[in-house]
Amino acid sequence: DGGITQSPKYLFRKEGQNVTLSCEQNLNHDAMYWYRQDPGQGLRLIYYSQIVNDFQKGDIAEGYSVSREKKESFPLTVTSAQKNPTAFYLCASKMVGIDSPLHFGNGTRLTVT
């Protein structure tokens, strides 16, 4: 079955450590996205990529980095520069070129103490 796999489901880190969240899709979608969700704040776009080896900053990119070396993979690194990293992180993908809906992975809940 096609889908988006995020791992791990839960992640715990100490403050000051970088951490990488994995996102893999086998839907053959060109575009991939990272969102952050906090209670009461809705979905906020961190980074997105519409093609391999290219990505753009979203609304809250500071303290995050991404790479897109393969079509299937779009890992997100939460760096120590991110001031409030504890959140629910969602990876999504869609077909490029039309107003198609996003399909989401199951999310990674990151807790930094």
Next chain:
Amino acid sequence: QKEVEQNSGPLSVPEGAIASLNCTYSDRVSQSFFWYRQYSGKSPELIMSIYSNGDKEDGRFTAQLNKASQYVSLLIRDSQPSDSATYLCAGYAGNNRKLIWGLGTSLAVNP
């Protein structure tokens, strides 16, 4: 005005009733809209897509798009306790086709 606006709720309906969820949007948002359901602690799941004016039905769900009044709604017929979730409305905006999200409406279906 927010670009995509939803009443946060909670909206409470008895089991078997029709739940009506509404979303209004600004001029910058286009006519491609989506409704997602999100259970607590889970990721959003696509319920309906609607691209043209009028109604679109899928099982117990009906999406309605009214371009003149700039709102999109989701009706859930025969509501079940398992429909209790937060419902997110989203629409595309601008030449760069950015997806704009509402904050969601919490729905509680009471047995």
